[in-house]
Amino acid sequence: MTVLDKFLHGDQSALARLISFIENREDGYKRLLARLYPLSGNALRFGFTGPPGAGKSSLVNAVARRLVADGKRVGIIAVDPSSPFTGGALLGDRIRMNELPTDGSVYMRSMATRGSSGGLAAATNNVAVALDAFGFDYVLIETVGVGQVELDIIDTCDTVVVVLVPESGDAVQALKAGLMEIADIFAVNKADRPGARNIIAALQNMLEIKAEHSPWKWPVVPTEAIHDKNIDTLLEQILAHVAYSRESGLFERHRREQIRKKIFAILATQLKAAMEEKLNVKADLDHIVTRIYQGETDPYTVGDELLKLTQSE
């Protein structure tokens, strides 16, 4: 049996190998994805984002356990580009794995691709396709909500939970900064801490205005992930969002838009590679770079000239 056959038969070690294959963009990974893609599309994808220390991992674990208790199978992708500084990723993985069922109902994958060749958002999306194709009912994606790449990642989810904590004192800032646009649900985790009421009230105040002309009323759910408190309510709200999203047509529109973006991203990558190859053959790039380096011209003027060259046969 090939690794792909084993994957199709539900072998998790084959899954792990194929994910590595995809993540490392090994030769043939696109063909593999082309095989897996039509098998995907069944899993619901939920994103969890928020500041470091908000307890996202615990919350995602708690949600996963809750789903498993309902007989569902769950894949988790944990994206932590900040791990090099905290050194937490590896140790954290071990701790969080202990919290998860070991009967194969949950599979957890860390993406620690910092310093790699980039394309983290694309890689995360590809891994989600693999988990989806493998047959998980839900794919939970967890990432620190800072930076454009993280926004791109979270944008590939059907429903997005923004996780805040009482200490953040950041509700207003978070909303101002564009998180509002990606959040479908707010979880105020560690809700037993002082200040929880304040941040919930502040959030509700702001959301009231936003929700005035919207059929979706953004819920704010207090949670205590490590005590498994209110996870039911959070999950209910997530599923309510999925139901609203499906009924309103938002779900399909959103997924179609994701497909469209994916096509454009694939094409852009290929065009870029083709362009670089063509320029390396056709243009005297060294000479052009020298002229720019010496201040005789600039990359924008040169860009216009080269564009014509790349478009000629």
Added chain:
Amino acid sequence: MTVLDKFLHGDQSALARLISFIENREDGYKRLLARLYPLSGNALRFGFTGPPGAGKSSLVNAVARRLVADGKRVGIIAVDPSSPFTGGALLGDRIRMNELPTDGSVYMRSMATRGSSGGLAAATNNVAVALDAFGFDYVLIETVGVGQVELDIIDTCDTVVVVLVPESGDAVQALKAGLMEIADIFAVNKADRPGARNIIAALQNMLEIKAEHSPWKWPVVPTEAIHDKNIDTLLEQILAHVAYSRESGLFERHRREQIRKKIFAILATQLKAAMEEKLNVKADLDHIVTRIYQGETDPYTVGDELLKLTQSE
């Protein structure tokens, strides 16, 4: 006088307006950059990166003051994609501005473009070009060292200082995670705190191995930015790196590589736009998306087909 004339005459409010113009990618910003580019290339660009709370801002300010004391003019770009959660950017700006000379010898610009249309690395590079063309002798770029985008930003600098603190306990992780490749100098800030000796020793140990076959011996400089301690030494090491870099040819190679990347990035953006336009006109994208959505085909197979279409006239 046009804004550009005022800029060329050293008017800082004109500088501020042109930077906004560039940052917002307003109509004609490329023509403007094409004008500014040949005026740039004289400033040295130093990058400062490290975990949140390492005191990067204080360190950058201290280095700027030191340079000003030598009669130099300094532009600072502070990139803080994490500001939405900390809410610190605006308040922080005000505090740090108080620490800087107000005689025009220092100009500070925050890039808080999170949630914007992306392209943060390109935008930062463009702002650096503007500061350079304006006549600053040094451009200091400060960013949290997490995420691919931040790595791209820091890669546009001539010399990169990685700022750590005793608490980080992260030396080993930082080095493992690819920071080693971008660091030219390490500053251990808040060096009066416990653990400073340990982290310095750990860094030196690891660097010894790395430096064995390298002409550049990575220095580790203990600093106390808020007490202005050892800033002279740090600056000496930075300038020593510039000297080494110039002598070894690394400086020019690096800048030429940056120009090359810039050309490719400009071309890729233009090609992408042209491709999207062409596809929207020529291909029945809605139908294609529907087929993918229904699992009949996949974005990769479609990508190959569309690629031919975009390359035909």
